[in-house]
Amino acid sequence: MDGKKLGGILLAVALIGGALYLKFRNRGAAADDTLVQMQALIATIDGYQADQAYLKPLTERAHRAAFDGSYDIGGRRRRASFDEDKYLDAFFKHMIQACNADNHRDLVPALQTLRDSLRSTESSKAEG
Numbered sequence: 709m710d711g712k713k714l715g716g717i718l719l720a721v722a723l724i725g726g727a728l729y730l731k732f733r734n735r736g737a738a739a740d741d742t743l744v745q746m747q748a749l750i751a752t753i754d755g756y757q758a759d760q761a762y763l764k765p766l767t768e769r770a771h772r773a774a775f776d777g778s779y780d781i782g783g784r785r786r787r788a789s790f791d792e793d794k795y796l797d798a799f800f801k802h803m804i805q806a807c808n809a810d811n812h813r814d815l816v817p818a819l820q821t822l823r824d825s826l827r828s829t830e831s832s833k834a835e836g
Contacts, residue, residue: 738779738790743771746799749826753818763815766806774798796826 750756750767778795800823807815 739771739775742775742790742795743768746771749822750803753815753822755815755818759812759815762810762812766803770799770802770806773802796823 747764747767750763751760756763774795774797777798778791779789800819803819804816804823807813807819
């Protein structure tokens, strides 16, 4: 193989690697931003102060589970996308199930209220 072919192959590999790096870096930034927003929202529910030690790691676990299924890094001809509705449904499903399983049922009504208020906000955005 001559030097020009090898150089072309190495350049192609570097470009593909760079594109994949950017896609995953952007995914990480989107995940971090979303987590910060969800942590701020969860901090507003009734009972947060008393159960903060339980809710902080639970929020992170629920976020990871929900984000992975809601973010698509895209492809060659498709942009990355984030399905907010899918994320919120998965996030609150995980949170509520965990609270029920971990005997923190007192937090469930506050989580359901927050979920429902976010849904109504999203539906009013879609209508308006």
